[in-house]
Amino acid sequence: MPKPKFVYFFGAGAAEGNGSMKELLGGKGAGLAEMTSIGLPVPAGFTITTEVCDLYYKSGKKYPAGLKEEVGKYVAKLERTTGKKLGDPADPLLVSVRSGAPVSMPGMMETILNLGLTDKSVAGLAAKTGNRRFALDAYRRFIMMYGSTAMGIARKKFDDEFDKVKETLTRKRLGADPETKIGDTDVNADELETLIAKYKALYKKEIKKDFPQDPSDQLWGAIAAVFDSWMAEKAVTYRKVEKLVGVKGTAVNVVQMVFGNKGETSGTGVCFTRDPSSGENVFYGDYLINAQGEDVVAGIRTPLKLTEFAKKDPAAYKQLCDVRTKLEKHYKDMQDMEFTVEEGKLYMLQCRAGKRTPAAAFRIAVDLVAEKLITKETAVSRIKTTDIEGIFYPAIDKSHAAEMKKSFLVQGIDAVPGAAAGKVYFSAEKAEDEAAKGTPVILVRKETSPEDVGGMHAASGILTATGGKTSHAAVVARGWGKCCIVGCEQLSVDYEARSFSVGDVTVKEGDWITLDGSNGNVYLGALKLIQPKLPKSYETLMGWVDEIRKVRVRTNADTPYDAAAARSRGAEGIGLCRTEHMFFDSEERILAIRSMIIADNAEDRKKALKTLLPIQTKDFEKIFKAMDGLGVTVRLIDPPLHEFVPHDEEGQRALAKACGMRFEVVRQRIEKLHEANPMLGHRGCRLAVTYPEILDMQVTAIMTAACNMAKKGVKVFPEIMVPLVIDEKEFAILEERIRAVAGEILAKKGVQIAYKVGTMIETPRAAILAGEIASRAEFFSFGTNDLTQMTLGMSRDDAGKFLPDYVDEHKAAIFRQDPFQSLDQKGVGLLVKNAITAARVVRKDIKLGICGEHGGDLESVKFCCRIGMDYVSASPFRVPVARLAAAQAAIEEAAEAGTAKTPRAARKPRTVRKTAADAKPAGTRRPRAKKAGNPQ
């Protein structure tokens, strides 16, 4: 294999690389090459590729053969291009050395400036610039940067030396007890020379070697430092936290120095081509006269706004404006740029797509389409999941960084984004009471259970000590878009004392805390929150999203309130209505369901169910109304019954009293509900098989509600869903019973309603035998939460102990992402894909969707689109994310089809539709939720 090219040159209007080569050249290197190519003023230089970094680590920190020679060749080329030579005692070439990974990555090596200065060449710089102090100051800074950044000497040791010099000077010049101290700029050339000597001595003491006087040694030292910083703890942690996997390494950029600190016609700045905060099309940035980048970072002097810069130095500003126009035309996106002006001449040091707020992301995307710079598809492709989250959820006002830092308490798992501040309460009951009084409440629990749902709903935020992103707390809170932090293991919750503690800090009931659900941070006290505002451009862009996508988006909603909330976010029906969640809405309901559960025989059970029937009927009526004209998939009762009953003596005694039973009997019945593995226990349709009277009640409630609403002119499309099916026969038995009960209601009410009966596919066996089951089921909804648990043999409640290792890039790295967050496409996805194929063979028009947590995950939704689902169902707050994902999937598919020349393996459009709920507007497969006659 021939040696790959290790180094890419740019300079004098030409570059070997370009902007598309981020993977190889890093973001910075690719940007410099691209800017050079399109004629922008960029100092010459070269980039050592990320591949070298990769090889360096693969071979145990050895450079690949040929690198030295190749770098040498390019140094010579740089010298030719600039007309200067490294280390030239007369007019030395100075360079900066920076790291630059394919993605922006804090924690890696910062810049080393002025490389090339030595005891000899510093004189040349002094002579050439006619400024000895400037040259010595540059040398001083270089030794410090090289010593600390490249060689790892503590920066403080250099600062201490400098401070000692300044103290001596202060005493010498201002007397023994001065009121003011002298600053850096007060140190003159001779004194700097003394300081340089001390720096070199410090260097020798620490490194046991003289400070390198050969610029080539300096260069290789800096290159090694960049590569080593790739594996520095900070950088590794960052990649882990940000889930950056598969990044090969960092590139090294060696660029000719330009100086912004050569006087009043020099300076340095950072700017955005548009306002990164609002997205408005105005030039935005800061400029610091007579300064180097380092000074901007240090934040000692206040920079000028660009408008002030324009007044101060119109000529330089004009050059910058030209660059702005050129860059936006070229990149067709808002750019973030670093630049330096040296004695009136502009040099571009970096450019990249600018980071922006979520609101700005929407505005810029929409504006760029209006400006005809990009297509709607491109605009849609640029929106990120976090952009949507950002415009819906409140956030902590980050302008008080110091306060935030001070009040930081602990970090948990970021289950649901958004922020919340409130008073701490430890019981759902108390939380409800306090919230009813108008107090903002944070509910703090070891873990939550269905009994806590009332308090969870009342609270502004939820914090739990245990559980993962798919624990009960997380799933329920996500449904409401309510800020939630889980698995905060350092939390010791003491229910008795009504307090929790983290280390020495104790937080009592009624104390204020603030949660940041976007990163899992918990703060003491009440921090200021910013309430998001939906930008106008949101509606425009989401309109395009709906035009583009081919897959419908439904929602998982269990209450009329959720249903309405989801519909307002664009949900085209309910994909999963979990009937059991309705049972926790009032004391009356809880008691009824509990009496039903502890009933010893079918008669008592039926009596209890009789109480529940009108309640469920009312709920369904409201849900059908909220979803007028759209399909509503109602899942029959699913969870293990023991989830509904109290497990403490007090609760059991209360229940016994309420039911008029002996406590001991209630205790025993509840004990009998205990299961070794409740996930795999007596739940789902197994409940309907053993207690068919529950099914009867639920179907009666659904169909009665549907009839009642239909009579009032509401368009209802009920879909009754059987959970946890494992076999065609099992489904058939229940389907027959459902149809019998439903038929009776319809006959009694004298109403015609086209309802469907289908099933969740959530056991591997159901997925394997999907073809058989499809012979009876009119729709499938893939319950990927449970399907993932069973296929992987991994309980999501217990995976916290080992799953992190499985996702960790530096440990097992078996999954790229938590399979409960992002669908395991290879394993679970294959089951789903095969099930879809088998089902469509048997029933061409079977309706297929997904209703697990994955329905709100970008990559998972894209996968669902690719394998041909008809819809995805997401929790109400994730509906816009799901819509976006579906649109992006359609765009990607179209792009692939375009690239592949021949169209992608022909997936036949699924056009056979049965009920009005499935009708689509003629001649288009584009879903338009709000269009009449298109109810889904």
Add this chain to the structure above:
Amino acid sequence: MPKPKFVYFFGAGAAEGNGSMKELLGGKGAGLAEMTSIGLPVPAGFTITTEVCDLYYKSGKKYPAGLKEEVGKYVAKLERTTGKKLGDPADPLLVSVRSGAPVSMPGMMETILNLGLTDKSVAGLAAKTGNRRFALDAYRRFIMMYGSTAMGIARKKFDDEFDKVKETLTRKRLGADPETKIGDTDVNADELETLIAKYKALYKKEIKKDFPQDPSDQLWGAIAAVFDSWMAEKAVTYRKVEKLVGVKGTAVNVVQMVFGNKGETSGTGVCFTRDPSSGENVFYGDYLINAQGEDVVAGIRTPLKLTEFAKKDPAAYKQLCDVRTKLEKHYKDMQDMEFTVEEGKLYMLQCRAGKRTPAAAFRIAVDLVAEKLITKETAVSRIKTTDIEGIFYPAIDKSHAAEMKKSFLVQGIDAVPGAAAGKVYFSAEKAEDEAAKGTPVILVRKETSPEDVGGMHAASGILTATGGKTSHAAVVARGWGKCCIVGCEQLSVDYEARSFSVGDVTVKEGDWITLDGSNGNVYLGALKLIQPKLPKSYETLMGWVDEIRKVRVRTNADTPYDAAAARSRGAEGIGLCRTEHMFFDSEERILAIRSMIIADNAEDRKKALKTLLPIQTKDFEKIFKAMDGLGVTVRLIDPPLHEFVPHDEEGQRALAKACGMRFEVVRQRIEKLHEANPMLGHRGCRLAVTYPEILDMQVTAIMTAACNMAKKGVKVFPEIMVPLVIDEKEFAILEERIRAVAGEILAKKGVQIAYKVGTMIETPRAAILAGEIASRAEFFSFGTNDLTQMTLGMSRDDAGKFLPDYVDEHKAAIFRQDPFQSLDQKGVGLLVKNAITAARVVRKDIKLGICGEHGGDLESVKFCCRIGMDYVSASPFRVPVARLAAAQAAIEEAAEAGTAKTPRAARKPRTVRKTAADAKPAGTRRPRAKKAGNPQ
């Protein structure tokens, strides 16, 4: 569709049906047809098919169209054949009506004899036989049988009438206070006539109709009674208990009456063509002179042995001997026959394959081969699983039926067959202590856990209140072939009081009880047990089994003792050695594993593992020695760690003390091990991923033991198995580590050992991605226990609440058998089959086996053979069953291949073998466990 034929005639040497038509004609009907065809003396008659019964129930108890006519036609034919007419006042045709299902089924309608007698025809019978009393007695019996059996009048009411008559007669004839009473036969003709009048009055009172005087009405009444008895509670329960599914219904046999009660040259009998108890080739049976079948059943008179019959009535006996010879030649099996002699002439009433003891089953099969009546293959096919169980396990001496009935206490689930009598103890500790003194012990527990293993081993039998056939108690006991009854839910165990109670009966510590593991019955007191003896023919037959089978049989054995036991039963290696079971063998081991588990860091963990290393090494040495020359698959630690630690405060305090830790710390660490769904939690190779030091210790122990034994000349073939794998990468990481550790040991010891590294396939994901995993794994062992749990989403510990409904024919009937007992071939089996196909594509010579509980189940093993596994692994006591199953599978496969003309889809013989452990004798695929040079 043309009407099917509903009625089949037999008589006068010809029959429309034959012996192969059991499904349609029932066992009795098919037997009568076959006997008629081969020229045996059978009274004429006809059979109404089981299909009619099926149609009867499918149409809501209505007879199919055309049945009446068809039966009418056959009655006429029967009248023609016999020369008599039903209801003929001169010489009436009398018939018996009997039910007859495809399988023998108690609880269904018994015989109705003498049908056709009416007030008028009884006179004809009297005249024709010249015996008025005989005729009236027949009529009396008929009314009683018809009234009770067909019409459901309580038999007692008829008996009461008879008793009253007899009492009156007694007073009349013998005086007011007689010492003896008069019997049935003392009642004369006139008195019988009075009784008949009373019977008819009783009939009218109960049925509100006169006793039918039209023989046709009688016949249809009897036919309806037979069909109705199919769904009688007793019959339904029997089918449920015996897991008889898919049986259409019962046939009805209408047969001309013959009379064994016509004097000294008449009689009736039951006999077996060979001794059903020993299998010896001697004629065996009972004969009652001047009697009808009814009298034999009543058991009032003592029947003659056949030898006596031969002396009494040599002519009749000669006819019977001819039949015996003819039947055995014809059926090529031992037959059980019912016959009647009417005035010196023999009539055959029934014949079927005779029931026999397990020992007889072996002897008869082997003898028939010697007699050249059947082939070895047929002999092997005839042996049943229960035959093998029966000759290995002790049984209760059934000769004291009354005592058994009296002492019966309760029935649980029959987890492991065999019987045991012993004193009750409630703790494993106490059980061990008492057993050590030589007391036979029954360990009674609510449920067992690994901590109880010592006590379980010491006990003669185990009884638990909870759990199913695959609960901890059942699985462990099965491994030892130890009698075990589980899930005895009526048992209230009170550990504190050291007693258990069932209803009002309380059994205290030290009381005797007897368990019958073959049916789950528990008896009070010590019943007499029969210790089985292995018949000589067992070895002969099992030799043929081993010649015939193509699949190897290994064993699941965790100790040297089990390994040796299994080998003596024909195991050809260990398919599953569960290392964790070794940890419960002594206090020292338990403490070491517990310290390891509660260790907070890798260092402490390693320290604890250091204690375990020499212990495990020693165990493996012994196991390798026991399996000299055979493969040994060792599974790395699998179960969740919390299974090893004490969950009660006392135990935790003791552990804290032993480890020198604070109780509170121990308590917290153990609490942290709690999991919501341990089955899907931190277990299997996930332990090795998070705590690789455990893997290191175990591999070190295995390989050190292997080297030590190899040096002593033992042929070792270690196979290291990674449990609960879900991904190729996960396996690869562990495989590399295993090879690294193993390589080090081999190098250090200077020994060459061909070891293998493979994996359990027990998660659906592993099965789906088997192709990928096979690229690294040298063998797969399908862990069908867990694979079933996960594929079905069904925890075997919790399935007790609903699985019975799923298996119940009259409820959901989703599974024909408990899927944890017999492999779910359709779902789990498909996963396994596809995994095998995918694996062999990637690695042609991959070794494939099964090691779940299913490895000891007949149908499951046959399935494994069909889909091309190399071996099955069963618990030591199930090894012979697995061998038999493998042979029967081979026979069935050959038969199918023969029938299908073209050979079955060519499965290529897997001949590429790598290690000596896999070598097979040249020119044969037949496994011979004990042959040199053929270690597996």
